[in-house]
């Protein structure tokens with residue numbers, strides 16, 4: 001049975017049955033008492049998780065250490081619910097499992113929160129408020145080495161493509177943007193095809209709590225491309241953790257459609273997916289510019 005809880009904001013949140021926040025890697029003691037403790041949260045489909053999803057946290061970690069007075073005490077991936085109904089979305093159960101395999105195998109500090117995934121659709125602002133409640137109210141935040149209590153600031157970590165949707169009418173409510181960008185704060189990782197300055201241009205009123213981060217090594221991998229590679233029987237080695245590749249193959253999550261042919265030119269296998277065609281010179285599927 002689901003349980004109703006309340007937060008220090010006026011919202012009421014519902015926990016899926018048997019839910020408990022994963023916190024085994026949440027650091028409960030602040031190294032530097034002069035810093036503000038933060039937790040990074042990435043929301044998305046993770047269909048499947050790629051190395052770049054993990055890499056986003058490392059890029060943010062470097063930026064935060066060099067440019068801010070924050071200290072990271074944890075990081076969470078929050079896969080979206082099945083109700084998000086994005087084309088080709090495999091079940092939340094599998095997406096949570098893939099994120100868990102990837103974080104446990106590849107990272108020493110990242111965790112997965114299944115609260116959002118295993119229930120009806122929850123807006124990103126609600127997900128951040130939920131984590132704020134779990135970390136600060138349920139767990140009691142963190143302490144300095146002298147035992148002084150500190151609340152943790154829960155901040156969104158997102159690619160510039162996602163942040164650019166915040167300027168599109170009807171996608172995000174003003175109140176949610178105020179909560180996410182104003183109250184929580186957001187780190188924005190540059191993504192090929194979504195220029196950082198354009199993505200945050202019309203979000204100027206929250207500029208003090210938006211931190212744009214340029215990618216020093218451009219990485220254009222997307223879950224869409226990975227799914228298409230699986231469907232075309234192409235290698236995905238080194239685009240995502242081997243343990244996730246094994247899991248996808250064992251569960252046949254993105255079945256092979258066979259090699260691409262002339263017929264495939266200009267069409268993806270799922271509506272709304274990348275435009276893939278057969279390269280003239282080889283039997284390799286390449287993304288059209």
Ligand SMILES: Nc1ncnc2c1ncn2[C@@H]1O[C@H](COP(=O)(O)OP(=O)(O)OP(=O)(O)O)[C@@H](O)[C@H]1O
Nearest residue numbers: 044045046052158159162191219220221222223224
């Ligand atoms: N290559 C990348 N560069 C920067 N940000 C990225 C990159 N890949 C994913 N992200 C960010 O990771 C978060 C979660 O992404 P999501 O799971 O939607 O991956 P995706 O690759 O965009 O998925 P899909 O291709 O299925 O739309 C989003 O904030 C997205 O902007």
Ligand SMILES: NC(=O)c1ccc[n+]([C@@H]2O[C@H](COP(=O)(O)O)[C@@H](O)[C@H]2O)c1
Nearest residue numbers: 043044045046080123124125171172173
């Ligand atoms: N209003 C909102 O809260 C809102 C709007 C659009 C996307 N989102 C979130 O952004 C993420 C987008 O993921 P995709 O890039 O896979 O579509 C999801 O976690 C989704 O819930 C939230």
